[in-house]
Amino acid sequence: MPPKHDNEPCDARIPFNVITGGVTAARGFRASAVTCGIKNPEATRLDLALIVSDSPTVTDAVFTTNKVRAACVRVCQQHIKDSDTRAIIANSGNANACTGVQGIQDAKAMTKAVAEQLNVKMRQVLVCSTGIIGMPLPIQRILPKVPDAVAKLDAAGSDDAMRAIMTSDTQPKTFAIEVPCGDGSFRIGGIAKGAGMICPNMATMLCFITTDVKIGKNEMHRAMHYAVEKSFNCITIDGDTSTNDTVIVMSNGASGLPAIKRNSPEFDLFRCALHKVMLELAKMIVCDGERVTKFVEIRVRNARTQADARKVAETVAKSLLVKCSFNGSDPNWGRIIHAVGYSGARIREELIDIFFGGLLACKGGLATKTPISEMEKVVKEPKFTVTIDLNLGTSGYTVYTSDLSEQYVDFNSSEYSAAIHAKRQKGFA
Amino acid sequence: MPPKHDNEPCDARIPFNVITGGVTAARGFRASAVTCGIKNPEATRLDLALIVSDSPTVTDAVFTTNKVRAACVRVCQQHIKDSDTRAIIANSGNANACTGVQGIQDAKAMTKAVAEQLNVKMRQVLVCSTGIIGMPLPIQRILPKVPDAVAKLDAAGSDDAMRAIMTSDTQPKTFAIEVPCGDGSFRIGGIAKGAGMICPNMATMLCFITTDVKIGKNEMHRAMHYAVEKSFNCITIDGDTSTNDTVIVMSNGASGLPAIKRNSPEFDLFRCALHKVMLELAKMIVCDGERVTKFVEIRVRNARTQADARKVAETVAKSLLVKCSFNGSDPNWGRIIHAVGYSGARIREELIDIFFGGLLACKGGLATKTPISEMEKVVKEPKFTVTIDLNLGTSGYTVYTSDLSEQYVDFNSSEYSAAIHAKRQKGFA
Secondary structure, eight states: OOOBTOOOOOGGGSOOEEOSOGGGOSTTEEEEEEOOOSSOTTOOSOOEEEEEESSOOEEEEEEOOOSSOOHHHHHHHHHGGGOOOOEEEEEEEEOOOSOHHHHHHHHHHHHHHHHHHHTSOGGGEEEEEEEESSSOOOHHHHGGGHHHHHHTOBTTOHHHHHHHHOSSOOSOOEEEEEEEETTEEEEEEEEEEOOSSOSSSSOOOEEEEEEOOOBOHHHHHHHHHHHHHTTGGGEESSSOOOSSOEEEEEEOOTTOOOOBOTTSHHHHHHHHHHHHHHHHHHHHHHHTSTTOOOEEEEEEEEESSHHHHHHHHHHHHHOHHHHHHHHTTOOOHHHHHHHHHTSOSOOOGGGOEEEETTEEEEETTEEOOOOHHHHHHHHHSSEEEEEEEOOSSSEEEEEEEEOOOHHHHHIIIIIHHHHHHHHHHHTOO | OOOBTOOOOOGGGSOOEEESOGGGOSTTEEEEEEOOOSSOTTOOSOOEEEEEESSOOEEEEEEOOOSSOOHHHHHHHHHGGGOOOOEEEEEEEEOOOSOHHHHHHHHHHHHHHHHHHHTSOGGGEEEEEEEESSSOOOHHHHGGGHHHHHHTOBTTOHHHHHHHHOSSOOSOOEEEEEEEETTEEEEEEEEEEOOSSOSSSSOOOEEEEEEOOOBOHHHHHHHHHHHHHTTGGGEESSSOOOSSOEEEEEEOOTTOOOOBOTTSHHHHHHHHHHHHHHHHHHHHHHHTSTTOOOEEEEEEEEESSHHHHHHHHHHHHHOHHHHHHHHTTOOOHHHHHHHHHTSOSOOOGGGOEEEETTEEEEETTEEOOOOHHHHHHHHHSSEEEEEEEOOSSSEEEEEEEEOOOHHHHHIIIIIHHHHHHHHHHHTOO
16 A cells, blocks of 8 residues: 655656756746845856836745744735746845845835836745845845846856855756646746755755746645645754755746646646656755765655654754764664654554665564665665655655765855854945 | 843852862762773764662753653653662663664663662663664663672762763863752753764763752752753754763762752752753753854843744754854854844844844844954854844843754764764664
């Protein structure tokens, strides 16, 4: 019997082709990026991205659950209410968080500048920021560049936009698919930036997805919830959640297909496709976490409830000692079972089986005879799976995580510190 | 108005003198240690400790909340029911966890061997273990040494016993006080071993405390609960809880003072004194955490409820990014306020003040003008305080924590891994 309520990927169920184009892969979207010198007035890197739909959209978004929310998140939460978003403006280099009334004014000024240029309403523009917190946005360097960004809008502008939102990311994060549907096809694509807590200061997971399906507000909301739960909500690098985390999906109906109806086969196809795009971007985020050397899938099986399965998976994925053992390529099931024990889930020690890849390391809570050298081969791989079978019920949950490396700590203490102080002392906002 | 329900130390309220003698400082207790070669048959270090009361006791204990519990913990939980414990036997080098039926038999065999030598009942002997998990205890090397341990029992044996329970600890952890009371005095003293998750495999916080007060079972239980809540339950190194954590307090009435009555001034004196001893030992454990370079007190003030204050203190204390910033001597209030935000406590961002030592880094959720160089001086110290004032209510909570160093990760991945594999391959149990 397959596990109930699992968050397993559903991409096996749908036909799709991987295509290029990222956030402009879907028809009717354009993107661009410009250089404002947000981190540093002399810098030449792209740091302001713009994404625009040429026609009206139905848009939904999910924001950080952190109670300390950046000014841009607060403004977005107001603007998204009407759902008919036309553009997203996003900067890197400053998170516009812990910036008080001034921060709200600055975020609104960014949406106003875009709205004026595009001749849309302010509330049709969403705004995102990522970077250092507690310092005012250098708005006087941003606003004059908005007309340039609008002038540069291009159906091939996705890569520029993606580069403009990167902070400590070392790898591009872009993914798009085309899905055959009825007499035609629809496209979904997106770009994302780094996860977990990224330099400077902490930072943010941002993900912008566009699609040319035609879909109602309620159906979009349901598909969004489904796909986020099974992708971004099941990755963890260091257990922290940022003040700025944002996922936005815009749909403009430009595929020419009929509107997707509730509970139709087309709805199922769309939410699986959306899930596929989000999951691919989420995995890229984990793999590119700060100084990550391993990508590990933690699969919990046969828990009493999905809530229990999730507790176990997340606790194991967040345990420092487990993450250190991954880093050291150590098949250390002792640390795993111990994290299972303090997860708060209902477990019975004497029923727990733990696998590294396909190898049984622990059977009924006791060591097996599997040679350590065999298990080490699994854990030495850059990607592997740990399966924890609780043998108590039928529910499962999967979490994607990484190791914890010395370099992470180094990066987040001394190196970071030196960089940020140099910046503060130079007075760069 | 002082904060409600705080877990502040109450030692200022009581008179006491620090004395030597550790777990044998109180009258009528003896201790000893012997070498069994538990980790390694050729090793010469002490690895089996024995603590004995010469007269009947009232004893209470607190055990790990981890649902994966070591065999010795399960046996202790049975034996403690009658409370009249006479002895504690404790080994290092093997945790006797994830060892199934054989583990229970081995733990019982240890209590039986001690009981026979002391001519007491098996259930009057408690048993503790710390070390590697998932391997059977080398019981055949332990049992023959029990008569030696009994023969060596000495009123000056505390240091030997302490050394025998150390694993990756680098510093001795012993503390004792004498408290004037009525016409005489009572003594409380104890020994402890390393905290957080310690090598090998994960390990354990063990703490054995003895006192010569005369106290009933219920009063002892109440004092124990009070003191543990305000000491061991408010330290955190890496957020993990072990399969073997145990705190035991034995009282034998040898002070000659009258029995301590419920709700009397003497009861208050005793529970504050017990708290003092536990807090000192708990602080030693944090300071000697794996590769710790900083000891940090996280004080949360003016939360709506103590539960909220605790959530905030624990979340900040456990945040990897906050711990990394302590390691790098970075006065990074942004990481702190962000952890406050995801703690789950009721907060209002615009009311939050954050201090490093006495310096206001963040006022009402915004940066202050305090020079970073001044705040850096505070955070560069090996011990400092971070105060988070939520300005929402009147409740407080304090947590003691440490930084996270590169060496911690190194120690828990490669070094550890190499050591444990060498051991497994040699077949040492």
